[in-house]
Amino acid sequence: MMIPFGHALSFAAALFVLGLTCVLLRRQVIMILIGVEIMLNAASLVFVSASAYWQQVDGQVFVILLMAITAAEVAVALAMVVYLWRRKRTLVADEFNGMSG
Amino acid sequence: MTTVLFYILGFIMLTATLLCITRRNPVHAVIYLVAGFFALALMFYLLGAPLAAAWQIIVYAGAIMVLFLFIIMMLGLAPQETPEGPGWRRWGPLVLLSASLMVCTVLLIMQDPAAGKEIGDFYLAPQAVGESLFGRYVLAVEMVSFQLLFATIGAYLLGRPLSKGEGQ
Numbered sequence: 001m002m003i004p005f006g007h008a009l010s011f012a013a014a015l016f017v018l019g020l021t022c023v024l025l026r027r028q029v030i031m032i033l034i035g036v037e038i039m040l041n042a043a044s045l046v047f048v049s050a051s052a053y054w055q056q057v058d059g060q061v062f063v064i065l066l067m068a069i070t071a072a073e074v075a076v077a078l079a080m081v082v083y084l085w086r087r088k089r090t091l092v093a094d095e096f097n098g099m100s101g
Numbered sequence: 102m103t104t105v106l107f108y109i110l111g112f113i114m115l116t117a118t119l120l121c122i123t124r125r126n127p128v129h130a131v132i133y134l135v136a137g138f139f140a141l142a143l144m145f146y147l148l149g150a151p152l153a154a155a156w157q158i159i160v161y162a163g164a165i166m167v168l169f170l171f172i173i174m175m176l177g178l179a180p181q182e183t184p185e186g187p188g189w190r191r192w193g194p195l196v197l198l199s200a201s202l203m204v205c206t207v208l209l210i211m212q213d214p215a216a217g218k219e220i221g222d223f224y225l226a227p228q229a230v231g232e233s234l235f236g237r238y239v240l241a242v243e244m245v246s247f248q249l250l251f252a253t254i255g256a257y258l259l260g261r262p263l264s265k266g267e268g269q
Contacts, residue, residue, distance in 0.1 A: 001103045001104055001107065001147060001148075001220060001221075001222060002104050002219050002220075003104055003107055003219060003220050004216060004217055004218065004219055004220075005215055005216055005217075005218055005219070005220055006210050006211050006213070006215075006216025006217060007108075008148070008220065009210045009216065010207050010210055010211075011111045011114070011115070011144075013203060013206040013207055013210065014115055014203060014207075015114065015115065015118060017199050017200075017202055017203040017206070018115070018118045018119060018122060018199075019118075019122075020199060020202075021122060021195065021196065021199040022121075022122035024195050024198075024199075025122070025192055025195050025196075026122070028127065028178075030127050030169065030172070030173060030178070031122070031127065031130065033169070034121065034122075034127075034130060034131070034134060034169070035122065037134070037161075037165070038118055038121075038122070038134070041138070041141060041161070044145075044153070044157075045141065045144065045145075048144075048145050048148045048150045048153055049148055049220065051148075051149075051150065051223075051225070052148040052149045052150070052220050052221075052223040053215070053218075053220050055221070055223055057225060057229055057230060057233045058233070060150045060152065060153050060225060060230050061230060061233050061234050061238050063145075063150070063153045063156075064152070064153065064156065064230065064234060065234075065238070065241055065242070065245055067156055067157075067160045067161065068245045068246075068248075068249065069245060069248065070161075070165065071160065071164065071165060071249070071252075072245075072248050072249045072251075072252035073252070074165050074168060074169075075168075075252045075253065075255075075256045076252050076255045076256055076259070078168060078169070078172045078256075079255065079256035079259035079260050080259055081172060081176075082172065082175075082176070082259070082260060083259045083260070085176050086263055087263070091176070091178065
């Protein structure tokens with residue numbers, strides 16, 4: 001395969017910026033979480049392409065670990081989403097603006 | 102041939118992600134994201150990571166995205182409950198910011214001398230990944246397993262019924 005390393009990194013950068021735009025632009029909590037997922041996938045694309053560029057195993061090992069960490073993060077985040085829905089019956093991030101001790 | 106395939110897959114991935122982040126309906130967004138993850142998994146395969154490609158489909162598309170879909174459907178988030186789309190005054194500056202950030206990043210990447218060098222042929226059998234994962238990186242595996250345990254406890258605590266006075 002004859003791809004310059006920079007092109008693979010550029011694809012990852014574009015994917016990361018799309019995820020960042022999603023986090024900044026969307027107001028629904030679920031869509032913000034989806035943006036975080038997109039950014040994590042951009043990170044794993046960088047890991048895999050760097051692993052292929054330097055012909056080393058370590059990048060792919062970290063992709064596997066990244067997937068396990070993402071699964072843990074998503075479990076907690078979606079439990080929080082259910083909790084927020086029960087409290088306020090909405091998932092618009094702007095609505096969660098009060099603190100009560 | 103694989104080179105052309107890589108660029109086509111990258112284009113599919115970026116298009117699917119762009120469609121995903123602009124959908125009003127969260128269910129449609131998740132489905133587009135699954136399509137993007139399939140393209141990303143094939144890119145992993147072309148970069149010589151068959152194990153990561155398989156896990157991308159099994160774990161991401163199969164488990165995590167279905168979990169998203171499950172929560173969206175359980176809460177019954179119909180599209181009319183999502184807020185009105187923001188006007189261009191709100192998203193215009195943000196898109197400009199993101200586009201300039203991306204241009205700066207790509208310019209920085211292209212300045213690096215390694216950027217022009219080609220990725221050679223590479224294929225890593227799953228066995229080698231497993232040996233490294235449970236040999237050299239076994240401590241990291243243990244830490245991740247602890248984290249999964251803590252996440253399970255956290256999800257359980259958050260999922261309890263609300264006590265009195267907590268709900269609206």
